[in-house]
Amino acid sequence: MSNTYGDLNAKIDYVFKVVLIGDSAVGKSQLLARFTKNEFSVDSKATIGVEFQTKSMLIDQKMVKAQIWDTAGQERYRAVTSAYYRGAVGAMLVYDMTKRQSFDHMTRWLEELRGHADKNIVIMLIGNKCDLASLRAVPVEDAQEFAERENLCFMETSALEATNVESAFLTALTEIYRIISKKSLSADGDYDKSASLKGTAILVPNQDANTAEKGGCCG
Template structure:
């Protein structure tokens, strides 16, 4: 869910709920630890249930808080974590490039995400553990192709060496912010133009129509090359 954190429009802020999903041991917790605290745990234990961290960013002079939820990947916790998809406006779907089975599970995770949240959730497919070059089982091209097929952003990361971790999270946060900002802009335009309706003058919001038409392509695949 995204909402204003301050009633003053000049200092309004946003809070975005973002979920980390994917199979167990793909590195979700370490991605979050690296992004939020610049930490990495070589012997980290599997997440039990759900944990979250809040990270602040500033965009266009406004404070943006990303409340990032780390969901357990184990199947036995599925019933517990499903409720936490509700209200999410962003998601990182993570697989381990050195374990093909985690890549093969992406379709199931996307189905679960769409079942329990809004279909317009900003989503990035993340191939983690690029430091394991010699053990790679999923190629970069395969990751890009899957992302393109589902209309997702794409990036490969390494929580160990901090490669693209910040970029992956910021890609999602910035895209959510752009969408919300456009909605706020158009809603203000509607309120301003309501006065002209009484005079019988038609008000056509072409920009808003264009925004609706572009939703199907807004989650374009991207990569770092």
């Protein structure tokens, strides 16, 4: 990471836990690596258990540290769920747009997520591998309809080509920030209390009309 970020740990305003969920081999670990380290590994191995990476960024002049958790999609690792979801304020629901089954399983993953996570969690539906357009098995319209019905954000990404990866995470994190700063939550201990009690973290709607419009995508 560049020197610009060298001393940022001392002045983090918020820490947001975001979980990646979805079937195995849909590209969750690749999305994580692309977003946090701008890396992509052609021979990526299946994730065993749980791992997480962090990345810090400025949102509305506040330093937000995203703590992004990745778990294996295989059934045998599903036992980690309750601890995995605890404290999460965001979730990336990932399917492979070349594998219809991975999209059809989104309903089940969403049910599990909503069964374990906070009801106000921000959820982004991600159709990964959009670089493989000729192999598309999930029409954009199907995903958009599902996202609208379930009140989710939606974006198609390519971890391989870095398409929309930064944008997807930033959209979700900005929405989380918008909700958290409005509520100034301090009871759960998931956020820095001194930071969340500062009244200055609230977005000013007329500051940027476009930002205000986009801000409600997951709401």
